[in-house]
Amino acid sequence: MKVLVTGASGKLGSYLMRHDGLLGGGRSGPDHQFDLCDSELERRLGEIGPEVVIHTAALSAVADCLHEPEKADLVNHQASARLGRWCADKGVRLVYVSTDMVFDGETAPYDEEAVPAPVSEYGRSKLRGERAVLEQGHLVARVALMVGPALGVGQSYYDQLVANLRAGRPASLFQDEWRGMISYEDAAEALVRLALGSGTGIVHLAGPRLSRLEMGRQLSLHLAVPELVSAGQRSDYPSPEPRPRDLTMVSRRWEELLPGWRARKIEEQIPGWLS
Numbered sequence: 001m002k003v004l005v006t007g008a009s010g011k012l013g014s015y016l017m018r019h020d021g022l023l024g025g026g027r028s029g030p031d032h033q034f035d036l037c038d039s040e041l042e043r044r045l046g047e048i049g050p051e052v053v054i055h056t057a058a059l060s061a062v063a064d065c066l067h068e069p070e071k072a073d074l075v076n077h078q079a080s081a082r083l084g085r086w087c088a089d090k091g092v093r094l095v096y097v098s099t100d101m102v103f104d105g106e107t108a109p110y111d112e113e114a115v116p117a118p119v120s121e122y123g124r125s126k127l128r129g130e131r132a133v134l135e136q137g138h139l140v141a142r143v144a145l146m147v148g149p150a151l152g153v154g155q156s157y158y159d160q161l162v163a164n165l166r167a168g169r170p171a172s173l174f175q176d177e178w179r180g181m182i183s184y185e186d187a188a189e190a191l192v193r194l195a196l197g198s199g200t201g202i203v204h205l206a207g208p209r210l211s212r213l214e215m216g217r218q219l220s221l222h223l224a225v226p227e228l229v230s231a232g233q234r235s236d237y238p239s240p241e242p243r244p245r246d247l248t249m250v251s252r253r254w255e256e257l258l259p260g261w262r263a264r265k266i267e268e269q270i271p272g273w274l275s
Protein backbone atom coordinates (compact mmCIF):
# COMPACT_ATOMS: atom_id res chain seq x y z
CA MET A 1 0.00 0.00 0.00
CA LYS A 2 1.50 3.34 -1.11
CA VAL A 3 0.82 5.76 1.77
CA LEU A 4 1.85 9.41 1.28
CA VAL A 5 2.27 11.72 4.28
CA THR A 6 1.94 15.47 3.61
CA GLY A 7 3.87 17.63 6.09
CA ALA A 8 6.34 14.79 6.65
CA SER A 9 9.00 17.22 7.90
CA GLY A 10 6.69 18.57 10.61
CA LYS A 11 6.44 17.44 14.23
CA LEU A 12 3.63 14.94 13.71
CA GLY A 13 4.94 14.05 10.25
CA SER A 14 8.33 13.08 11.71
CA TYR A 15 6.65 10.61 14.05
CA LEU A 16 4.59 9.20 11.16
CA MET A 17 7.79 8.71 9.16
CA ARG A 18 9.08 6.30 11.83
CA HIS A 19 6.48 3.82 10.52
CA ASP A 20 7.84 1.53 7.82
CA GLY A 21 7.02 2.09 4.18
CA LEU A 22 5.40 5.53 4.34
CA LEU A 23 6.34 8.13 1.71
CA GLY A 24 7.19 11.55 3.10
CA GLY A 25 5.94 14.55 1.13
CA GLY A 26 5.70 18.32 1.52
CA ARG A 27 7.75 21.39 0.69
CA SER A 28 10.74 19.78 2.41
CA GLY A 29 9.47 16.22 2.40
CA PRO A 30 12.16 13.50 2.56
CA ASP A 31 10.79 11.58 -0.46
CA HIS A 32 8.67 13.97 -2.51
CA GLN A 33 8.79 17.76 -2.59
CA PHE A 34 5.65 19.72 -3.45
CA ASP A 35 3.87 22.85 -2.31
CA LEU A 36 0.21 22.24 -1.57
CA CYS A 37 -0.63 25.72 -2.82
CA ASP A 38 1.18 25.30 -6.15
CA SER A 39 -0.73 25.05 -9.42
CA GLU A 40 1.31 21.89 -10.15
CA LEU A 41 -0.06 20.04 -7.11
CA GLU A 42 -2.35 17.64 -8.99
CA ARG A 43 0.35 16.80 -11.55
CA ARG A 44 2.85 16.07 -8.76
CA LEU A 45 0.34 13.87 -6.96
CA GLY A 46 -0.30 12.01 -10.21
CA GLU A 47 3.45 11.33 -10.54
CA ILE A 48 3.69 10.06 -6.96
CA GLY A 49 0.57 7.90 -7.33
CA PRO A 50 -0.42 7.36 -3.68
CA GLU A 51 -3.17 4.90 -2.73
CA VAL A 52 -3.71 6.62 0.63
CA VAL A 53 -2.81 10.13 1.86
CA ILE A 54 -2.34 11.16 5.50
CA HIS A 55 -2.70 14.92 5.27
CA THR A 56 -0.88 16.61 8.15
CA ALA A 57 0.55 19.66 6.32
CA ALA A 58 -0.89 22.91 7.63
CA LEU A 59 -0.22 26.42 8.81
CA SER A 60 -0.32 25.00 12.31
CA ALA A 61 0.63 27.86 14.62
CA VAL A 62 -2.37 29.71 16.04
CA ALA A 63 -0.50 33.04 16.03
CA ASP A 64 0.57 32.64 12.38
CA CYS A 65 -3.05 32.01 11.36
CA LEU A 66 -4.19 35.11 13.25
CA HIS A 67 -1.57 37.29 11.54
CA GLU A 68 -2.03 35.73 8.08
CA PRO A 69 -5.68 34.64 7.83
CA GLU A 70 -5.57 34.49 4.01
CA LYS A 71 -2.59 32.16 4.09
CA ALA A 72 -4.31 30.07 6.77
CA ASP A 73 -7.33 29.71 4.49
CA LEU A 74 -5.15 28.93 1.48
CA VAL A 75 -3.18 26.16 3.20
CA ASN A 76 -5.61 24.73 5.74
CA HIS A 77 -8.79 25.03 3.71
CA GLN A 78 -8.28 25.58 -0.02
CA ALA A 79 -5.27 23.28 -0.46
CA SER A 80 -7.00 20.58 1.62
CA ALA A 81 -10.10 20.93 -0.58
CA ARG A 82 -7.98 20.49 -3.74
CA LEU A 83 -6.21 17.51 -2.27
CA GLY A 84 -9.55 16.01 -1.19
CA ARG A 85 -11.00 16.49 -4.69
CA TRP A 86 -7.98 14.94 -6.37
CA CYS A 87 -8.11 11.95 -4.01
CA ALA A 88 -11.86 11.47 -4.53
CA ASP A 89 -11.45 11.62 -8.33
CA LYS A 90 -8.68 9.00 -8.25
CA GLY A 91 -10.29 6.71 -5.67
CA VAL A 92 -7.51 7.52 -3.18
CA ARG A 93 -8.27 7.38 0.56
CA LEU A 94 -7.56 10.60 2.52
CA VAL A 95 -7.14 11.09 6.25
CA TYR A 96 -7.25 14.81 7.10
CA VAL A 97 -5.61 15.68 10.42
CA SER A 98 -7.71 18.25 12.21
CA THR A 99 -7.75 19.70 15.69
CA ASP A 100 -9.68 20.06 18.96
CA MET A 101 -9.46 23.82 18.27
CA VAL A 102 -12.60 23.54 16.11
CA PHE A 103 -14.48 23.72 19.46
CA ASP A 104 -14.92 26.76 21.72
CA GLY A 105 -13.97 25.04 24.97
CA GLU A 106 -17.20 25.85 26.83
CA THR A 107 -19.05 22.50 26.72
CA ALA A 108 -16.44 19.72 27.03
CA PRO A 109 -16.19 16.82 26.73
CA TYR A 110 -16.69 16.82 22.97
CA ASP A 111 -17.56 13.69 21.03
CA GLU A 112 -17.75 13.36 17.26
CA GLU A 113 -21.39 14.56 17.23
CA ALA A 114 -20.58 17.84 19.02
CA VAL A 115 -21.15 21.02 17.04
CA PRO A 116 -17.90 22.89 16.25
CA ALA A 117 -17.65 26.59 17.14
CA PRO A 118 -14.02 27.70 16.66
CA VAL A 119 -12.87 30.90 18.34
CA SER A 120 -9.57 31.34 16.46
CA GLU A 121 -8.57 31.93 12.84
CA TYR A 122 -6.64 28.65 13.05
CA GLY A 123 -9.70 26.71 14.23
CA ARG A 124 -11.95 28.31 11.61
CA SER A 125 -9.55 27.54 8.76
CA LYS A 126 -9.16 23.92 9.90
CA LEU A 127 -12.94 23.55 10.16
CA ARG A 128 -13.38 24.82 6.59
CA GLY A 129 -10.78 22.24 5.54
CA GLU A 130 -12.69 19.53 7.42
CA ARG A 131 -15.95 20.37 5.70
CA ALA A 132 -14.35 20.36 2.27
CA VAL A 133 -12.84 16.89 2.67
CA LEU A 134 -15.94 15.45 4.35
CA GLU A 135 -17.97 16.53 1.29
CA GLN A 136 -15.62 14.31 -0.74
CA GLY A 137 -16.30 11.31 1.51
CA HIS A 138 -12.96 11.24 3.38
CA LEU A 139 -11.96 10.73 7.03
CA VAL A 140 -11.30 13.63 9.44
CA ALA A 141 -9.19 12.72 12.49
CA ARG A 142 -9.43 15.49 15.08
CA VAL A 143 -6.32 15.28 17.22
CA ALA A 144 -5.99 16.84 20.68
CA LEU A 145 -2.96 18.89 21.78
CA MET A 146 0.09 16.76 21.00
CA VAL A 147 2.93 16.52 23.49
CA GLY A 148 6.42 15.06 23.32
CA PRO A 149 9.92 15.77 22.03
CA ALA A 150 10.27 16.92 18.43
CA LEU A 151 12.24 14.45 16.32
CA GLY A 152 13.25 16.75 13.50
CA VAL A 153 14.31 20.35 13.42
CA GLY A 154 12.63 22.84 15.71
CA GLN A 155 11.24 22.52 19.19
CA SER A 156 7.86 21.42 20.46
CA TYR A 157 6.04 23.08 23.35
CA TYR A 158 7.26 20.17 25.50
CA ASP A 159 10.91 20.73 24.41
CA GLN A 160 10.71 24.42 25.31
CA LEU A 161 9.29 23.62 28.73
CA VAL A 162 12.01 21.03 29.43
CA ALA A 163 14.72 23.44 28.26
CA ASN A 164 13.39 26.20 30.52
CA LEU A 165 13.15 23.96 33.56
CA ARG A 166 16.61 22.49 32.96
CA ALA A 167 17.98 26.02 32.74
CA GLY A 168 16.39 26.81 36.12
CA ARG A 169 13.83 29.21 34.66
CA PRO A 170 10.45 29.24 36.45
CA ALA A 171 7.31 28.36 34.50
CA SER A 172 3.81 29.62 35.26
CA LEU A 173 1.37 27.21 33.64
CA PHE A 174 -2.39 27.50 33.20
CA GLN A 175 -4.41 25.69 35.82
CA ASP A 176 -7.64 26.65 34.04
CA GLU A 177 -6.98 25.25 30.57
CA TRP A 178 -7.54 21.56 29.84
CA ARG A 179 -6.90 19.37 26.80
CA GLY A 180 -7.14 15.64 26.14
CA MET A 181 -3.37 15.67 25.60
CA ILE A 182 -1.96 12.88 23.45
CA SER A 183 1.64 12.08 22.55
CA TYR A 184 2.84 12.54 18.97
CA GLU A 185 3.75 8.86 19.03
CA ASP A 186 0.25 7.65 19.97
CA ALA A 187 -1.41 10.02 17.51
CA ALA A 188 0.86 8.81 14.70
CA GLU A 189 0.17 5.16 15.48
CA ALA A 190 -3.60 5.74 15.42
CA LEU A 191 -3.35 7.72 12.16
CA VAL A 192 -1.47 4.92 10.42
CA ARG A 193 -4.10 2.43 11.54
CA LEU A 194 -6.87 4.73 10.34
CA ALA A 195 -5.11 5.22 7.00
CA LEU A 196 -4.95 1.47 6.44
CA GLY A 197 -8.60 1.02 7.44
CA SER A 198 -11.75 2.08 5.62
CA GLY A 199 -13.59 4.43 8.01
CA THR A 200 -14.94 7.77 6.84
CA GLY A 201 -16.57 10.72 8.65
CA ILE A 202 -15.06 12.10 11.86
CA VAL A 203 -13.04 10.45 14.63
CA HIS A 204 -11.46 12.04 17.71
CA LEU A 205 -7.96 11.07 18.89
CA ALA A 206 -7.32 12.19 22.45
CA GLY A 207 -5.95 11.13 25.78
CA PRO A 208 -7.32 11.82 29.27
CA ARG A 209 -8.09 15.39 30.36
CA LEU A 210 -4.99 17.19 31.63
CA SER A 211 -4.22 20.81 32.45
CA ARG A 212 -0.98 22.44 31.37
CA LEU A 213 -0.20 22.92 35.06
CA GLU A 214 -0.68 19.20 35.85
CA MET A 215 1.51 18.26 32.91
CA GLY A 216 4.23 20.72 33.93
CA ARG A 217 4.12 19.55 37.55
CA GLN A 218 4.69 15.95 36.47
CA LEU A 219 7.59 17.04 34.30
CA SER A 220 9.13 19.16 37.08
CA LEU A 221 8.96 16.22 39.50
CA HIS A 222 10.91 14.02 37.07
CA LEU A 223 13.45 16.82 36.58
CA ALA A 224 13.61 17.29 40.38
CA VAL A 225 12.70 20.98 40.13
CA PRO A 226 9.08 21.11 41.44
CA GLU A 227 9.66 24.58 42.89
CA LEU A 228 10.00 26.03 39.38
CA VAL A 229 6.40 25.34 38.33
CA SER A 230 3.58 27.56 39.55
CA ALA A 231 -0.10 27.95 38.75
CA GLY A 232 -1.14 30.60 36.26
CA GLN A 233 -4.53 31.70 34.96
CA ARG A 234 -5.52 32.41 31.39
CA SER A 235 -6.65 35.86 32.54
CA ASP A 236 -3.05 36.66 33.60
CA TYR A 237 -1.98 36.55 29.94
CA PRO A 238 -4.33 38.55 27.71
CA SER A 239 -4.33 37.13 24.18
CA PRO A 240 -5.70 38.60 20.95
CA GLU A 241 -8.02 35.61 20.47
CA PRO A 242 -9.91 33.78 23.22
CA ARG A 243 -8.10 30.71 24.62
CA PRO A 244 -10.56 27.81 24.83
CA ARG A 245 -10.98 26.70 28.46
CA ASP A 246 -11.54 22.97 28.12
CA LEU A 247 -11.10 21.14 24.80
CA THR A 248 -11.24 17.61 26.20
CA MET A 249 -12.42 15.22 23.49
CA VAL A 250 -13.93 11.75 23.79
CA SER A 251 -14.84 9.27 21.08
CA ARG A 252 -17.76 7.05 20.20
CA ARG A 253 -15.86 5.49 17.30
CA TRP A 254 -12.71 3.85 18.69
CA GLU A 255 -14.22 0.39 19.03
CA GLU A 256 -15.34 0.54 15.41
CA LEU A 257 -12.28 2.18 13.82
CA LEU A 258 -9.41 1.43 16.24
CA PRO A 259 -10.33 -1.67 18.23
CA GLY A 260 -8.21 -1.95 21.39
CA TRP A 261 -6.53 1.43 20.85
CA ARG A 262 -6.21 3.91 23.73
CA ALA A 263 -3.93 6.94 24.04
CA ARG A 264 -1.52 6.46 26.93
CA LYS A 265 -1.41 9.01 29.76
CA ILE A 266 1.20 11.71 29.18
CA GLU A 267 2.43 11.23 32.77
CA GLU A 268 3.37 7.63 31.94
CA GLN A 269 5.43 8.64 28.90
CA ILE A 270 7.46 11.49 30.43
CA PRO A 271 10.13 9.24 32.06
CA GLY A 272 10.84 7.60 28.69
CA TRP A 273 11.20 10.99 26.98
CA LEU A 274 13.64 12.21 29.61
CA SER A 275 15.87 9.11 29.68
Ligand SMILES: NC(=O)c1ccc[n+]([C@@H]2O[C@H](COP(=O)([O-])OP(=O)(O)OC[C@H]3O[C@@H](n4cnc5c(N)ncnc54)[C@H](OP(=O)(O)O)[C@@H]3O)[C@@H](O)[C@H]2O)c1
Nearest residue numbers: 007009010011012026027028035036056057058060099146
Ligand atom coordinates in the same frame (compact mmCIF):
# COMPACT_ATOMS: atom_id res chain seq x y z
N1 LIG B 1 0.66 20.38 17.20
C1 LIG B 1 -0.47 20.01 17.79
O1 LIG B 1 -0.54 19.88 19.01
C2 LIG B 1 -1.68 19.72 16.95
C3 LIG B 1 -2.87 19.36 17.59
C4 LIG B 1 -3.97 18.99 16.82
C5 LIG B 1 -3.88 18.99 15.43
N2 LIG B 1 -2.72 19.37 14.83
C6 LIG B 1 -2.65 19.30 13.37
O2 LIG B 1 -1.66 18.32 13.09
C7 LIG B 1 -0.99 18.62 11.87
C8 LIG B 1 0.51 18.60 12.08
O3 LIG B 1 0.86 19.53 13.09
P1 LIG B 1 2.39 19.78 13.47
O4 LIG B 1 2.40 20.39 14.82
O5 LIG B 1 3.18 18.57 13.17
O6 LIG B 1 2.75 20.94 12.40
P2 LIG B 1 4.17 21.48 11.94
O7 LIG B 1 5.26 20.92 12.77
O8 LIG B 1 4.02 22.96 11.85
O9 LIG B 1 4.33 20.88 10.46
C9 LIG B 1 3.57 21.39 9.41
C10 LIG B 1 4.03 20.76 8.12
O10 LIG B 1 3.24 21.29 7.06
C11 LIG B 1 4.08 21.53 5.95
N3 LIG B 1 3.53 22.57 5.11
C12 LIG B 1 3.11 23.79 5.50
N4 LIG B 1 2.69 24.48 4.43
C13 LIG B 1 2.85 23.68 3.35
C14 LIG B 1 2.61 23.82 1.97
N5 LIG B 1 2.11 24.95 1.45
N6 LIG B 1 2.88 22.79 1.14
C15 LIG B 1 3.38 21.64 1.64
N7 LIG B 1 3.65 21.44 2.94
C16 LIG B 1 3.39 22.46 3.78
C17 LIG B 1 5.42 21.94 6.56
O11 LIG B 1 6.40 21.65 5.61
P3 LIG B 1 7.66 22.63 5.33
O12 LIG B 1 8.34 22.76 6.66
O13 LIG B 1 8.44 21.89 4.36
O14 LIG B 1 7.08 23.89 4.85
C18 LIG B 1 5.49 21.01 7.77
O15 LIG B 1 6.08 19.79 7.39
C19 LIG B 1 -1.58 19.94 11.40
O16 LIG B 1 -2.57 19.66 10.45
C20 LIG B 1 -2.19 20.55 12.65
O17 LIG B 1 -3.27 21.39 12.33
C21 LIG B 1 -1.63 19.74 15.55
